[in-house]
Amino acid sequence: MEKAARETGGIVTCEEHNIMGGFGSAVSEVISERYPVHMRRIGAKDQFGESARDSEIPLLLEKHGMTSIHISNAVKDIRSKKQ
Numbered sequence: 547m548e549k550a551a552r553e554t555g556g557i558v559t560c561e562e563h564n565i566m567g568g569f570g571s572a573v574s575e576v577i578s579e580r581y582p583v584h585m586r587r588i589g590a591k592d593q594f595g596e597s598a599r600d601s602e603i604p605l606l607l608e609k610h611g612m613t614s615i616h617i618s619n620a621v622k623d624i625r626s627k628k629q
Contacts, residue, residue, distance in 0.1 A: 547573060548581045556584040556624030560617055565589035584627045586620040588612055 551557055557577060559570035570587030577583060590610045598606050607613050 547576055551577050551581045551583045554583075555628040556586075556621075558586045558588065558617065558620045558624060560588040560612060562612065563590055563595060564592060566592050584624045586624060588617060588620055 547557070557573060559573050561569045565571065565587045568587075568589060570585075570589065574585055574587070577585065588611060596606060604613075
């Protein structure tokens with residue numbers, strides 16, 4: 547993680563569940579102490595989980611801001627702050 551932070555100047559994490567106490571939180575803890583960079587955590591925002599049929603998953607991803615477009619926009623935002 548430190549190497550990625552150093553080389554890119556930013557980190558984006560994405561997880562298909564609550565971001566509170568999740569993977570992004572763990573990454574944030576490590577990075578903030580060792581090599582602070584801009585960071586975005588993508589995932590459900592402090593809500594109870596939802597389930598869906600396979601055909602409904604794209605709707606849930608859109609609802610919680612987890613589509614490829616959302617991820618791409620987060621990366622672009624991080625890159626713009628780096629410059």
